Amino acid sequence: MDWSIELAGANAALYLALSYQLVRAKRIKPSRAGSLRDAFGVLEKEVKKGMPSLPPGHTWREVAAEAKRRGLRVDWVSFGKSMEAYEELRYGGSEGGGTDYREVLTLARELERLK
Amino acid sequence: MISGISGRIMDQTRKVVVGREAETRLILECFLARGHVLLEGVPGISKTLLARAFAKSLGLEFKRVQFTPDMLPLDIIGGFVYNQAKNSFEFRRGPVFTNILLADEVNRAPPKVQSALLEAMQELQVTVEGYTEPLPNPMIVLGTENPVEFQGVYPLPEGQLDRFTMRIVFSYQPAEVETDVLQRNLGDIDFGEVEPVVGLSELRGMIGEVQKTRVTREMLGYLVNLGQAMRSDPRLDLGPSPRALVQLLHCAQARAALEGRSFIIPDDIKARSDVVLAHRLRLTREATLKTPGTDPSKVIAETIEKVEPPR
Secondary structure, eight states, X not given: OHHHHXXXXXXXXXXXXXXXXXXXXXXXXXXXXXXXXXXHHHHHHHHHXXXXXXXXXXXXXXXXXXXXXXXOOOOHHHHHHHHHHHHHHHHSOOOOTTOOOHHHHXXXXXXXXXX | OHHHHHHHHHHHHTTTOOSOHHHHHHHHHHHHTTOOEEEEOOSSSSHHHHHHHHHHHHTOOEEEEEOOXXXXXXXXXXXXXXXXXXXXXXXXXXXXXXXXXXXXXXXXSOHHHHHHHHHHHHHSEEEETTEEEEOOSSOEEEEEEOTTXXXXXXXXXXXXXXXXXXXXXXXXXXXXXXXXXXXXXXXXXXXXXXXXXXOHHHHHHHHHXXXXXXXXXXXXXXXXXXXXXXXXXXXXXXXXXXXXXXXXXXXXXXXXXXXXXXXXXXXXXXXXXXXXXXXXXXXXXXXXXHSTTOOHHHXXXXXXXXXXXXX
8 A cells, every 4th residue: 555655756747747747848939930930939039048148249150159168969060051041031031941940949949958 | 162262272371381280261251351460479470471371372473572661652552653654653563462361570670661551451452653553352451460570660540450350379389280391391492382272263253152141230349348348347448439340251251151150140359350350459557467367368258258249
């Protein structure tokens, strides 16, 4: 009897921990960022919270360099392509459609975990 | 197109100059930005060597003038001489009529000569006694200055420093590179090894391409914000002029084009702020005395950290 209560308690703790992690991981859903521009908007918010030491004059390339220095787990090749596409969209006047921006959100999630 | 040519030029200059890739790249950027460069460094640090190799790799006409205190403006820009056969005066061009002019120790010349050269640099033409002749296109002046000599020199005033788009400081090389320099100099340096890798029309095309590099209005606003932040910095007596900001913009365009982009990003402006602005800023006496170690580069670095770029 005693051990079954303990087991139920352990189960409950395990499920709670798993649910918490799941909720954390899904907090930044792709649906929150419907476009490349949105994805960088999400990242901007996370950068402000996760990298408070970055000065206000930072650029996206500096954010990437700092994140790499901190060893955040992001596919940097893919992130680099998204960043270049965003730069073309933001400063080069391109449409920027059809670009994969999953790694931008991965970096945002990684920064959220740092908090 | 431009980024590939840059690599070819580097390959050529590397044949005679060891370890000056960053400086070569800056000179090339300045050339493409239609600017002029002030090379600062102690004697014997390969400023002249690099200038010659750079000119040769571009296949352009190169002239060198050693500036001295007894020079006259006509020694640089030229003047009218009497032609006995024609019984008339005719204009004889000075050394400024070239594509690349190395003005060695530009601060040794008296102010009148400096002024004549700097006017020619600015207007890209020479006017003598009402006669005007344009300078070759393209044309770049590489002026050199020795920062440790004070005797017998006429330091360039701020207004004239402002005409130089960039100041590139040549520092001593790391020990390993300096060993390579010595190794290279065991035999004679053969400039014949340096081959021209770009044609004149190609160069003009590159300059045109740089001019077309896209700049958004927001990016212009960022540049202005940087300039205004520096002008209102209490540590500075003199901030960047509008001309300085225009030249910074042109250099950012050249950097972007050399990196294979058709538009500039904030990193281009940040990366070239120091080399384009530092020689034009003047610290207040208070800032110099009260906080030793403060220099224009520090003010620039702190300003670009504070001013938010368009993201």
